[in-house]
Amino acid sequence: MATDSELIPPIGATPPPPGPPPRGPAWLHQNIFTAAIGAVAGYAFGHWVGNMIASGYPNINGASGQNDIAICLGLGIGVFGWLLGAGALNYPLAKIVGREPAPEAPESNWTRYLRFSTDHKVVGIQYFFAVFVFLFTAGLLAMAIRTELLSPTTHIFGPGTYIEIVGEHGTMMMMMASSLVVGPLGNFLVPLMIGSRRTAFPRIEASSFWLFSGGYLVIVTALPLGGFPTGWTGYAPLQTQAAGGMDSYLVGFAVIGTGMVLAGFNLIATIIHYRAPGLSWSRLPVFVWSILATSALLTLATPTLICAGLFGILDRTAQTAFYVTERGGSSFLWENLFWFFGHPEVYIMALPGFGIVSEILPVFTRRPLFAYRVAAAGMFGVALLSFFVWQHHLFQSGINPDMRPLFMLTTELISIPTGFIYLVTLGTLYKAKIHFDVPMLFALGMLFNFLIGGVTGVFLSDVPVDVTVHGSFFVMAHFHYTIMGGLVFAFFAAIYYWMPKLTGRTLDMRLGRIHFWCMFVFFNMTFFPLFIVGILGMPRRVFEYAHNLQGLNDFSSISAYLLGASFLIFVANFIWTIIIEPRRAAANPWNSLGLEWQTPTPVPYYNFERIPVILSDPYHYSEPEALPVADLAPRPSAGAATVGVGRGSADETDPRPPMA
Amino acid sequence: MSDGATTHQAGSGGTPPAGGPGGEPRHFRRIFTVWISISVVADLLFWFLVGPHIPPGRMTSAAGGAQFDFNVLFVIALPVIIGVWTYMAYALSTWRKSRVPGLPLSGDRARGHFGVQTAWMAITSTVVIGLFVFGTVELIVPAGAGGGEGPNPIWTPTSKTILPIQVIAQQWKFTYRYPTFGGFETSQLILPDNTTIAFHVTSLDVIHDFWAYQLGIKADANPQQDNVAFTTTDQVGSFTVRCDELCGLWHGAMYNYGKVVTKSAFESWATRTRAQLAANTKNLPPFAWTYDPSANGAGGGYYPSNVDHFSKVETYGAQRAKV
Known part of the structure; x- marks a missing residue:
């Protein structure tokens, strides 16, 4: 049995040398290329099976003339092939056939980033590249949208291509944003911040990444399959009549959603059970609090989407009628199931931003986080309330009318815990010693943007005002202010802040400043006019609009190109200073007290030579008399050297005197 | 809603970094003065100059109601935004690294302030509950405010x-x-x-x-x-x-x-x-x-x-x- 203690060597043992290279021809080594072969083979096999099942039943083929059974099976088995090819299933398969799985040896070669790896730091970096692939694919589609909207009547794309682009942009961005922070930073940083050597379920953590990347491939197949006309919300019964790209949407969300559940589940277990001794809940870094709240949402909300998608797949293949009104289903069912997931999803994309900003501010203001408990309470208040607000997306849909005041109340209540974050951040600025480094600029930019996004959200929650602004560009601008202005700005703050820890290298800060100012100015120039466009009556997702709105739309489009170009500054900066001409970073360039900065860089395979004993919270700036954040080399008590990681070691190294 | 912080007078939140001979300036009095003057001007300008032109106009009772509600929300939202921006601008200009004397690393030590936190929660909650009551009245009295009410509307118009x-x-x-x-x-x-x-x-x-x-x-x-x-x-x-x-x-x-x-x-x-x-x-x-x-x-x-x-x-x- 490869137990935990075999996978992770005992405390104090020197890490084993990198394992021998795998035997056999190179193409047999499992990596991303064998995964791709598996995906293609799986798709072909699934498609063939689907055609066999459906042969002789011409009515199976939907309005599009495509065999949805073949497409769905192809995509599903394709993802299975992707996991199989990557080696994600080696362990359970070996167990099933009764063989002993080979333990994973630490690799120092860069090719480990192309393999199935259970090292949370490798998974974090894999996620990091994957979210950028997502971000740039969907960002290009955003450029296409703004190009089409340059003119109200002259078209670059046909209407079909246009809604395909809109749907693909929205869906990919949502998929990306739900893992944007939890994937790269949650996996990489949380174990370091809580003094753990690993996450609770390393194979689940690794599988969540391979599902995430597989989901990317699935949603990309929507383009050759004819796209989907529903936007990211996938409303039925339009969903039921759509072409084969709709299958990619439904299967893609199921795959990504499974990855989200697994990632959240793993992080919850890690944060609850793998905290180092002394890391009480009141000392937990606020970023970890935000990841815990986000993970709870990921785990609890996403299954609804997976089930709703399954119903949609059955409607399209097995001719069931979950969403088909004239056959006894209901179009309201999808709307409710989707938004029951969809609104917690919105906070999945907001909470990590709060966490990053609250984590970074004390470092650059050199003072403790103001009202730490309020920050944690705010995040959990938002997370809890987010399950009770979904029908505010349906105020005009014809739902039971007396539900609307209730959902107006819950939606407006959620601005109270959201306001806590502003209390915390503004309080932290009070009498601070503010350093305007690049991460701080992005954090302040997030506070500026999210304020506009949050306040306009209150307009949307008010039913009479929502009658005008619902479904208009006002909503569109609102959620871009919260997701892009909030989460993506916070994400970049985190990138500039933690890059020395992630890679041991540092980004160029002068280019970082240019990047920030371009992104901040052009972001606001792109999206602020769209509030006005929305109030002036332009619905979302249209390719034709009133002539009098052309000026504002053109202004927004040109700003959007510049906004897109500002990302290239970051890419150039990253490629030059991290890859081509690496700049070695100081071990703790920001003089941060955070535990993650107390480990060596690059972080050793086992993170901590000994499990640290946490002595104080990481925010005691300006308190010279405070204890250091952790004792990194606690004196091993008798027997501790043979104890594994996590909880088992907690009792052995507990600094408290034994109970009498 | 930074006005909640007005209850917090300077110096009560912890040991201020070595202040000048004249003592610590009264930060919140300054911020409050700037905030209230900008807010009042901005609200008046909005209400009288912009408000009457806010879509969807006054062609119907529902449109007029939507315009009125939008303007009321805007008049409440403006001071909130201006408050946060004023505070941030003041903080960023006053307490930047180059201007804060004292220890090389440290800022203020306050980890919280009961009065400020309580006032903040009380004020945000009051505003939110007020918005909810206002929104509900404006939804029910005009019979759904022009929004779709489903097949069985419970609030009906008053006309015969x-x-x-x-x-x-x-x-x-x-x-x-x-x-x-x-x-x-x-x-x-x-x-x-x-x-x-x-x-x-x-x-x-x-x-x-x-x-x-x-x-x-x-x-x-x-x-x-x-x-x-x-x-x-x-x-x-x-x-x-x-x-x-x-x-x-x-x-x-x-x-x-x-x-x-x-x-x-x-x-x-x-x-x-x-x-x-x-x-x-x-x-x-x-x-x-x-x-x-x-x-x-x-x-x-x-x-x-x-x-x-x-x-x-x-x-x-x-x-x-x-x-």
């Missing part, structure tokens, strides 16, 4: 009579049936002035959304569902109708225009159109609140056969089942 108009959405077109004028169906939407109107919105295929922009009306068109929205017209003029729920290929082109005309002009238009379309009407499916797109039986549109042009308000609400 109502003109029912059915909006039928399909990919990618709106048509309108006038049940009290023999049920003719047309792509023209003509409304009488000074009249309470009930839009019965339904769909033949996928979900659409009937957005009569200047009327302040928005109601989803769901297949097999009758979604009712009320408003009272106040001014004559033309308005835009757009589909506001993504409904497929030509969603972006699914719009047309309607008109509010005087009551007498409406009566004559409706009577004339009814006569013109009589032959067509006979071939339409019988009037119903919803339609099954697979039903193709023709039966004319005479529903209800013997009502006035303006049906009684009792047709709605609890009395709905009798129709």
Whole structure:
């Protein structure tokens, strides 16, 4: 049995040398290329099976003339092939056939980033590249949208291509944003911040990444399959009549959603059970609090989407009628199931931003986080309330009318815990010693943007005002202010802040400043006019609009190109200073007290030579008399050297005197 | 809502870094002064200069209500935004690294402040509850504020009579049936002035959304569902109708225009159109609140056969089942 203690060597043992290279021809080594072969083979096999099942039943083929059974099976088995090819299933398969799985040896070669790896730091970096692939694919589609909207009547794309682009942009961005922070930073940083050597379920953590990347491939197949006309919300019964790209949407969300559940589940277990001794809940870094709240949402909300998608797949293949009104289903069912997931999803994309900003501010203001408990309470208040607000997306849909005041109340209540974050951040600025480094600029930019996004959200929650602004560009601008202005700005703050820890290298800060100012100015120039466009009556997702709105739309489009170009500054900066001409970073360039900065860089395979004993919270700036954040080399008590990681070691190294 | 912090006087939050000989300046008094003066000016400018031009205008009671509510929310939102920005601008300029003397690393030590935190929570909660009460009153009193209320509206208009108009959405077109004028169906939407109107919105295929922009009306068109929205017209003029729920290929082109005309002009238009379309009407499916797109039986549109042009308000609400 490869137990935990075999996978992770005992405390104090020197890490084993990198394992021998795998035997056999190179193409047999499992990596991303064998995964791709598996995906293609799986798709072909699934498609063939689907055609066999459906042969002789011409009515199976939907309005599009495509065999949805073949497409769905192809995509599903394709993802299975992707996991199989990557080696994600080696362990359970070996167990099933009764063989002993080979333990994973630490690799120092860069090719480990192309393999199935259970090292949370490798998974974090894999996620990091994957979210950028997502971000740039969907960002290009955003450029296409703004190009089409340059003119109200002259078209670059046909209407079909246009809604395909809109749907693909929205869906990919949502998929990306739900893992944007939890994937790269949650996996990489949380174990370091809580003094753990690993996450609770390393194979689940690794599988969540391979599902995430597989989901990317699935949603990309929507383009050759004819796209989907529903936007990211996938409303039925339009969903039921759509072409084969709709299958990619439904299967893609199921795959990504499974990855989200697994990632959240793993992080919850890690944060609850793998905290180092002394890391009480009141000392937990606020970023970890935000990841815990986000993970709870990921785990609890996403299954609804997976089930709703399954119903949609059955409607399209097995001719069931979950969403088909004239056959006894209901179009309201999808709307409710989707938004029951969809609104917690919105906070999945907001909470990590709060966490990053609250984590970074004390470092650059050199003072403790103001009202730490309020920050944690705010995040959990938002997370809890987010399950009770979904029908505010349906105020005009014809739902039971007396539900609307209730959902107006819950939606407006959620601005109270959201306001806590502003209390915390503004309080932290009070009498601070503010350093305007690049991460701080992005954090302040997030506070500026999210304020506009949050306040306009209150307009949307008010039913009479929502009658005008619902479904208009006002909503569109609102959620871009919260997701892009909030989460993506916070994400970049985190990138500039933690890059020395992630890679041991540092980004160029002068280019970082240019990047920030371009992104901040052009972001606001792109999206602020769209509030006005929305109030002036332009619905979302249209390719034709009133002539009098052309000026504002053109202004927004040109700003959007510049906004897109500002990302290239970051890419150039990253490629030059991290890859081509690496700049070695100081071990703790920001003089941060955070535990993650107390480990060596690059972080050793086992993170901590000994499990640290946490002595104080990481925010005691300006308190010279405070204890250091952790004792990194606690004196091993008798027997501790043979104890594994996590909880088992907690009792052995507990600094408290034994109970009498 | 940084005004909550006004209860916090300088120096009470911890040991200030070595202040000047004159002691610590009264930060919150300064911030409060700037905040209140900018907020008052901005609110007054908005309310009197911008507010009257905020869409959707005042063509109907619903539109006027939406405009009023938007302006009230804006007048509340402006001081919040200005408050946070003022505080941030003050903080960033006053407490930047180069200006703060004292220890090389440290800022203020306060980890919290009971008064500030309590005041913040009290003020945000009060504002939020106030907004909820305001929004609910503004939703219930004008009978749904122009939003779709589903098949069984519980808040009905106060006027004695109502003109029912059915909006039928399909990919990618709106048509309108006038049940009290023999049920003719047309792509023209003509409304009488000074009249309470009930839009019965339904769909033949996928979900659409009937957005009569200047009327302040928005109601989803769901297949097999009758979604009712009320408003009272106040001014004559033309308005835009757009589909506001993504409904497929030509969603972006699914719009047309309607008109509010005087009551007498409406009566004559409706009577004339009814006569013109009589032959067509006979071939339409019988009037119903919803339609099954697979039903193709023709039966004319005479529903209800013997009502006035303006049906009684009792047709709605609890009395709905009798129709």
